[in-house]
Amino acid sequence: MVFLPGWVEPLAGSLWEFDPVLGSFCAKAGALPCVAGLGPSQRRPSGSKAMAMTGVPYDCDVLVVGGGNAALCAAIAARRAGAAVLLLEAAPKALRGGNARHSRNMRVMHDAPTPWVRGRYPADDYLADLRRVAGNADDGLARLFVDASADIVDWLAGNGVRFQSCADEVLPYSRKTAFFLGGGKALVNALYATADGLGVAIRYDSTVRGLHLRDGAPAVTVGEPGVTVTARALVVASGGFQADSGWLRREWGEAADRFAIRGTPHATGIPLKALLDEGAEPVGAADRCHMVAVDGRAPPFDGGIVTRLDGIAHGIVVDRDGRRFADEGAVVGPSRYTAWGELVARCPGAVAISIFDAAIETRFRPSIFPAIRADSIGELARDLGISPPALEATVAGFNAAITGGGGTAGVDPPKTRLAEPITVPPFGAYPVRAGVTSTCLGVRVDERARVLRRDGAGLEGVYATGVVMAPNILGCGYLAGGAMTVGAVFGRIAGREAAAYALR
Amino acid sequence: MPCADDEAGRIAGEARRALEICNACQFCDGYCAVFSALKSRSLVLAADLTFLSNLCHNCRSCYHACQYAPPHAFDLNLPKSLSLVRQQSYRDHVWPPVLRGRLPGAGWSFVAAVTLAAMALVALPAVLSLPAEVLFGRHDGPGAFYRLVPWGAIAGVAGAVMLWSLLAIGFSVASFWRGMGPAPAGAALWPALRDALRDAASLRNLGGGGAGCNDRDERFSQARRRFHHALFYGVGLCFAATGVATVYDHGLGWQAPYPLLSLPVLLGSVGGVGMVVGTAGLALLKRRADPGPVARSLTGGDCALLAQLFLVAASGLGLLAMRETAAMGPLLLVHLGLVLGWFATLPYSKFLHAPFRVAALLRAAMEQKHSPPLTRKRSLR
Ligand SMILES: Cc1cc2nc3c(=O)[nH]c(=O)nc-3n(C[C@H](O)[C@H](O)[C@H](O)COP(=O)(O)OP(=O)(O)OC[C@H]3O[C@@H](n4cnc5c(N)ncnc54)[C@H](O)[C@@H]3O)c2cc1C
Ligand code: SF4
Ligand code: SF4
Numbered sequence: 001m002v003f004l005p006g007w008v009e010p011l012a013g014s015l016w017e018f019d020p021v022l023g024s025f026c027a028k029a030g031a032l033p034c035v036a037g038l039g040p041s042q043r044r045p046s047g048s049k050a051m052a053m054t055g056v057p058y059d060c061d062v063l064v065v066g067g068g069n070a071a072l073c074a075a076i077a078a079r080r081a082g083a084a085v086l087l088l089e090a091a092p093k094a095l096r097g098g099n100a101r102h103s104r105n106m107r108v109m110h111d112a113p114t115p116w117v118r119g120r121y122p123a124d125d126y127l128a129d130l131r132r133v134a135g136n137a138d139d140g141l142a143r144l145f146v147d148a149s150a151d152i153v154d155w156l157a158g159n160g161v162r163f164q165s166c167a168d169e170v171l172p173y174s175r176k177t178a179f180f181l182g183g184g185k186a187l188v189n190a191l192y193a194t195a196d197g198l199g200v201a202i203r204y205d206s207t208v209r210g211l212h213l214r215d216g217a218p219a220v221t222v223g224e225p226g227v228t229v230t231a232r233a234l235v236v237a238s239g240g241f242q243a244d245s246g247w248l249r250r251e252w253g254e255a256a257d258r259f260a261i262r263g264t265p266h267a268t269g270i271p272l273k274a275l276l277d278e279g280a281e282p283v284g285a286a287d288r289c290h291m292v293a294v295d296g297r298a299p300p301f302d303g304g305i306v307t308r309l310d311g312i313a314h315g316i317v318v319d320r321d322g323r324r325f326a327d328e329g330a331v332v333g334p335s336r337y338t339a340w341g342e343l344v345a346r347c348p349g350a351v352a353i354s355i356f357d358a359a360i361e362t363r364f365r366p367s368i369f370p371a372i373r374a375d376s377i378g379e380l381a382r383d384l385g386i387s388p389p390a391l392e393a394t395v396a397g398f399n400a401a402i403t404g405g406g407g408t409a410g411v412d413p414p415k416t417r418l419a420e421p422i423t424v425p426p427f428g429a430y431p432v433r434a435g436v437t438s439t440c441l442g443v444r445v446d447e448r449a450r451v452l453r454r455d456g457a458g459l460e461g462v463y464a465t466g467v468v469m470a471p472n473i474l475g476c477g478y479l480a481g482g483a484m485t486v487g488a489v490f491g492r493i494a495g496r497e498a499a500a501y502a503l504r
Numbered sequence: 505m506p507c508a509d510d511e512a513g514r515i516a517g518e519a520r521r522a523l524e525i526c527n528a529c530q531f532c533d534g535y536c537a538v539f540s541a542l543k544s545r546s547l548v549l550a551a552d553l554t555f556l557s558n559l560c561h562n563c564r565s566c567y568h569a570c571q572y573a574p575p576h577a578f579d580l581n582l583p584k585s586l587s588l589v590r591q592q593s594y595r596d597h598v599w600p601p602v603l604r605g606r607l608p609g610a611g612w613s614f615v616a617a618v619t620l621a622a623m624a625l626v627a628l629p630a631v632l633s634l635p636a637e638v639l640f641g642r643h644d645g646p647g648a649f650y651r652l653v654p655w656g657a658i659a660g661v662a663g664a665v666m667l668w669s670l671l672a673i674g675f676s677v678a679s680f681w682r683g684m685g686p687a688p689a690g691a692a693l694w695p696a697l698r699d700a701l702r703d704a705a706s707l708r709n710l711g712g713g714g715a716g717c718n719d720r721d722e723r724f725s726q727a728r729r730r731f732h733h734a735l736f737y738g739v740g741l742c743f744a745a746t747g748v749a750t751v752y753d754h755g756l757g758w759q760a761p762y763p764l765l766s767l768p769v770l771l772g773s774v775g776g777v778g779m780v781v782g783t784a785g786l787a788l789l790k791r792r793a794d795p796g797p798v799a800r801s802l803t804g805g806d807c808a809l810l811a812q813l814f815l816v817a818a819s820g821l822g823l824l825a826m827r828e829t830a831a832m833g834p835l836l837l838v839h840l841g842l843v844l845g846w847f848a849t850l851p852y853s854k855f856l857h858a859p860f861r862v863a864a865l866l867r868a869a870m871e872q873k874h875s876p877p878l879t880r881k882r883s884l885r
Contacts, residue, residue, distance in 0.1 A: 094575050101571040104531060162715050162724075164534040170543070171533070181715060182569030183531030189568060189722040299577050306528035306572070365546055368525050 058217065060086040060201070061502035062495070063231035065208045065220060065271050067091060068098025068264075069184070070466025070487030071237035072191035075200045076159055077495025078235070083502050085200045086229065088222060090207040090238075090266040095302070097188030098239055099263035099438065099467075100484065102304035104184065105177040107481035108149045116153055116163040119175030123147060126176075133477025144447050145473050148489045153178050156488060160190035177481040184484075207266070208238070211274040218461050232502035233461040235494045236451070237487070240439035240467045241269020242289065243301065248436075251287040255350035260294050260435045265301040272443065272468050279453045281444035284471025288440040290478050291341030295367045296351060296431030308337050309430055311364025313418055315356030316398055317432065319347045322381060322390030324398065329407070329417030338478055345434035352432040353384055355395070359424040371428035380427045395422050438467050438483070440476040445469045449494035463498045465490035512592055516553055519585040523548045523556065525572060526582060532566040536709045537868045538586075544871065551685030554596075557589035558680075558857075558864035561709050567797035568722040574796070583797040591802050594856045597683055599675035607852060611804035615812060618849050623841030625661070626653065630837055639833045646759035652833050653840060655753075662840075665847045672851035677859045684867050691870035699873065700865035707732055721794045731785030735813065738778025742820070745772035761827055773824060779817035783810045809854040816842045 062078040064071045067089025075087045089096050109126045110117055126146045130137065153163060162181040164171060171179055180187045196202060203222075210221040211234070218234035221227065241247050243265045248256040261267075276282055298307035313332045317340070319325050325347065331339040344352045361371070374380035381391035399421040401411035408415045443451050443464055450458040451469075466487035473486050523542055526532065533539035538559050545552055564583045567573055572580035598607055607614075630639065630653055643651055650658075681687075703709060710717055710729035717728045749768040752758040762769050787810045790803065819839040826835055849855070 168534055170530075170540045179534070180531075181534045182565060183529075183571070185531075185571045186565075186569040193723065302571070302576060304529075304571050305531070306525050308528075310528075365528065366524075368528050 058232055059229045060084045061232050062086075062235060062498045063218070063220060063229060063233070064088070064235045064237060064495075066098065066237035066239065066466065066468075067096050067202075067204070068237065068239060068466060068487065069100035069103070069187065069191070069484055070239075070468075070491045071098075071235070072188070072195055073156075073488045073491025074235040074237055074463070074465050074495035074498070075195050076191065076198065077492045078233075078499040078502075079195065079198045079200050079495075081496050081499035081503075083233075083499035085195075086231070087195065087200055087202050088206040088208055088220070088229075089202065089204050091204065091264060093204045095264070096192065096204060097185060097264075098267065099184075100188050100487070101185045102183075102263055102302075103180070103187075103484050104305070105174070105179045105481045106152070106484040106488065107177050107479065108153055108485060109146050110150060114153070114166075114178075116166055116178040117175060118166045118173060121176045129176075129479060130473065130482075133479050134473065134475035135477065137475040138472050141445075141447060141472050145486065145489055148493070149485050152485060152488050152492070155492060156187070156191075160194040161187045162190065208271055211236075211271060211278065213278045213459055213462060231461075233463065233498035235449075235491075235498050236271045236275060236443075236462065236464045236468055237466045237491065237494070238269070238271040238468055239264070239267035240441065241272055242267055242436045242439045244268040247273075248289075248439075252289075252345070255345060255434075258350035258433055259289075259291070259345065260298040260303055260307070260433050261301045262292070262294065262298075262303050262305075262307070262435045262437050263301070267438065267467075269439070269441075272441065275443050275451060275459070275462070275464070275468075278459060279455075280451050280459060281454045282441060283444050283469075284440040284442050285476050286439070286441040288476040289345075289434075290338070290437040290440065291345060291434045292337035292437065293340030293344055293352075293432050294435030295369050296433045297369045298433065298435060303435065306368050307435060309340075309354060309367055309432060311356065311361075311366075312336065312340050312354050312432070314360050314363050314420070315354055315422065316395070316415070317343075317352050317354050318386070318391065318394055319352055320349050320386055322386045322394055324394055324411075324413060325352075327413045327416050329415045329419060332417055334480065340432070341434045344432050350434060353386070354430045354432050355380070355391075355422065355427065356429075357422045357424040357427050360420055360422065361428055367430050369430070371430060373426045373428050375425045375427070377422075377427055380429055384429055384431070399423060437478075440471055442467070442469045442471040445472055445490070447493075448497045449490045450497065461498070461501055463494035465494040515585075515588045515592060516550065519553055519557065519589045520548045522580050522582050522585045523553075525578060525580055526566075529572075531571075532569055532582075535565045535569075536560065536563065537865070537872070540872060541868050549685070551683060553589050554593045554680070555684040555864055555867055557586040557593060558860045559868055560586040560590070561707075561861065562587055563710060563717040563728070564793075564797045565715070565718050565724070568718045568794075581797055584799045587799045587802055590857075590860075591799075591805070593680065593683065593860065594854070597676045597679040597856075597860075598852060599672045599679065603852075612808045615805075615808035615845075615849050615853060619812065619842060619845030622665075622845035622848055623838065626841040626844060627837045629657075630833075640830050641833065642828065642830055643832060644761075644828055646761075648827070648832070649760055649836055652836055658840060662844055662847060665844055669847050669850040673856070673859055676851055676856060677863055680860055681863055681867075684864070687867065688871050692874040693870065696866055696869035696874040699869040700862060703865050703869075704862050707736075718794075718797075719789045720792050727785065728789055731782045731789065733782070734778040735782025735786065738775045738780075738782055738817065739813070741771045741775025741778060742817070743775075745769070745775060769824065772820065776817040776821045776824075779813055780821065783814040783817070786810055787814075805854045812842070812846050812849070812853075816846050 061083035062085045064075045064087040071087060075085050079085045108117060109121055109123050111120050111122055113119060123146045127142060130142050164179040164181045206222050208220045208222055209226055212219040217230055217232055219228050219230040222229055242261050247269060293309050293312055294303060294307040295309055313328050313336050316324055317328055326343050372383055374383055377392050377395050378388040381388040397411055401408040402419050402421055403409050406417055406419050408419050445451055445464050449463045449465055451462045451464050452458055470483055470486045474482055527542050530539055538556050541556060541559060562583050567581060567583050570580055572578035595607055596604060598604055707729050716724040716726040719725050719728045745768045749760055787807060819842055823835045823839050826832055
């Protein structure tokens with residue numbers, strides 16, 4: 001652990017003052033109304049020189065915007081490198097941690113078995129997997145990322161995160177990913193505890209509304225009414241923009257109104273947009289999302305992993321007109337969730353219905369929401385608000401087309417696997433929607449996680465990590481366990497680099 | 505009582521909802537055996553609730569790690585839901601069956617009433633029959649205790665109460681075993697029993713997959729496991745002390761009290777200190793615990809058992825320290841009364857946790873490791 005000298009020294013002209021009652025440093029009354037409105041702050045971070053050459057006081061050396069996995073890794077790395085760090089998290093404490101709260105595992109390169117991952121996953125295999133999903137993403141950056149992933153589990157473990165032993169029989173075999181013991185919220189809890197223990201100042205309910213990057217040192221506006229916080233260096237780790245319904249609608253049209261957002265309602269992309277407005281080069285695509293098929297009754301935000309529909313491939317899927325529109329048996333492995341997310345998002349009205357009978361129902365894990373059931377297909381259609389003759393015709397046509405080998409003949413689209421007749425009442429249905437994990441638009445960064453402008457120059461003192469730069473590595477593709485690794489690897493880089501820049 | 509039924513139904517419904525969400529999630533499967541047992545069930549039936557709730561040892565890790573814990577809309581609180589069902593299972597399987605559904609929530613008042621009655625039963629005959637100079641006199645040498653309370657009375661009454669309690673616990677456990685549903689066919693009982701006893705003796709599950717428990721808040725610690733060990737082995741040593749003393753007395757003809765460095769006194773005092781430390785530590789952890797995952801209605805019963813054990817041990821240690829003074833007589837009566845009260849409440853208090861939990865561990869071991877592979881996945885699939 002790095003303990004820095006002088007971390008209790010108050011800074012002249014800073015936003016922090018010593019509270020003799022709490023024995024710690026607090027934001028001065030009125031200095032950070034919104035941020036400080038949360039009550040006494042944590043300990044003041046390590047002091048470095050209070051004034052820049054210009055005499056302008058800084059509130060901190062490194063300012064981290066965001067409060068998920070990426071932000072925490074950056075804050076901890078910067079703090080360990082000796083910087084005074086302030087972390088601004090939009091969410092309240094109870095819902096801190098962004099989408100990392102919902103995550104389960106991370107993908108790491110390793111040349112030999114470790115206590116956390118079995119077998120070996122050499123760099124070349126990892127790169128090949130990346131190229132397959134990411135297409136033309138930056139090759140040099142990808143290589144650096146894969147190499148750095150090799151010791152990220154140890155680094156996180158050194159910062160309090162616990163991983164599940166790969167010898168634990170309950171885990172599925174995986175040679176590519178390490179699992180967080182207790183899942184992502186346990187990881188988030190551990191990282192917050194470590195950051196706090198190291199003296200990172202953490203502010204919840206602190207939404208950054210604007211970035212100011214033009215004249216000299218970076219600054220941000222926090223809260224309503226806005227307060228300006230200045231820093232020597234800025235790390236943006238605020239995720240995608242999937243929680244901004246207006247922006248999503250501009251990209252997807254009205255279909256976006258039917259999407260469920262699987263993660264945090266705070267990923268509204270304000271810092272991402274601000275970076276782009278400041279001239280940062282976009283990577284990825286604004287009109288692409290990672291999505292999976294979820295139960296249509298999922299909550300609008302934070303439904304997480306449990307609203308996914310497990311059994312879609314076993315029955316048939318119809319649109320709101322009662323017609324099948326895709327081969328349900330095309331994808332039956334783990335990527336079936338993603339495949340159906342995209343299909344449903346592009347359906348009329350962005351809704352679909354999964355239909356099965358009492359026999360098929362025994363083959364998959366039920367939804368956490370009760371199935372809609374009826375004794376006949378016609379009744380089921382009525383309950384679902386779709387045309388009974390249309391659904392009856394679809395089911396009859398499908399049943400008639402089933403061949404011996406689990407496939408169909410003479411029906412369009414065909415079902416190539418797991419085709420079973422839908423005949424045993426009661427019949428059941430789940431409404432299906434697209435659940436958005438995150439958006440695929442980010443900003444270009446270099447190997448030091450510096451944000452790059454369109455002309456190739458870096459934005460002075462501005463770094464990015466996590467989903468806000470993930471398309472540099474993942475493109476618009478999805479690689480299970482890859483997103484958490486991007487956040488941690490580039491978080492560690494961004495934190496160190498930002499600290500080095502701030503303390504230069 | 506329709507009202508109580510409604511309450512039981514609500515508790516079961518809530519636990520079922522929580523478990524169904526957990527089954528879709530399974531993020532906590534590294535913490536304890538509940539999650540793998542859950543995974544092999546695609547529907548959660550009443551018998552499964554009985555089983556799973558007693559397989560949970562209330563470490564609360566899955567509450568602090570849960571992304572669906574309040575204030576999330578799903579309002580998921582697995583430790584709380586399962587502890588309420590667990591409490592219900594103690595009442596559902598109580599023996600004799602006439603008490604089922606009638607036993608008052610075995611909290612403070614019940615435990616206190618039984619203990620006071622037991623103390624009166626022990627003290628009154630002595631107080632009424634013995635002159636004050638015997639009661640408050642100094643006694644030493646072999647047989648000193650029996651001058652106050654005859655050995656036959658101690659052994660007879662305590663033995664009878666203990667026998668009743670053991671019988672009642674035995675019947676309760678049998679009923680509980682059936683309540684968990686049919687055991688997996690073809691499961692190997694003995695290897696499973698060995699695993700279950702090893703888990704119980706080591707409190708492996710309180711290790712939480714290596715990290716420990718969430719005794720207080722989202723930070724992990726091994727404190728609960730250590731205090732529980734102190735209590736568990738403390739009680740064990742005290743029973744061993746009693747056993748050795750019985751052999752001394754009847755086998756060898758040496759009468760109590762025994763010298764300080766004798767085996768029964770050594771075992772008893774180490775055990776007593778273990779119980780005092782264990783109960784006090786567990787009570788302190790309870791006081792300091794984050795109230796989020798705790799079912800308030802159960803704290804009374806938990807604390808009553810801890811208080812009972814604490815007093816039994818403390819009065820025993822006090823008796824040892826003061827046995828050569830005039831306080832010996834009253835202390836002996838108090839200690840014997842407390843022990844008798846504890847014996848009498850065993851089948852009706854939180855103590856059922858111990859045998860039920862071992863039974864649930866045994867069932868889990870039979871299901872998970874010692875069944876023919878095909879029967880492991882008991883489900884609709
Ligand atoms: C259900 C689900 C399961 C997942 N499972 C996995 C998995 O198993 N493995 C994996 O690798 N990935 C997984 N992911 C993806 C992974 O969780 C994310 O890629 C990762 O958490 C992104 O981290 P991040 O810190 O970049 O952004 P986010 O997690 O989106 O965090 C953004 C943070 O910034 C804060 N913020 C946003 N705007 C502002 C603002 N203006 N001011 C202040 N703060 C702001 C938010 O409150 C939040 O704390 C999953 C995602 C979901 C939704
Ligand atoms: S307690 Fe929460 S995180 Fe743990 S398995 Fe259940 S739903 Fe998942
Ligand atoms: S409280 Fe602990 S023992 Fe109980 S289910 Fe949760 S993790 Fe398992």
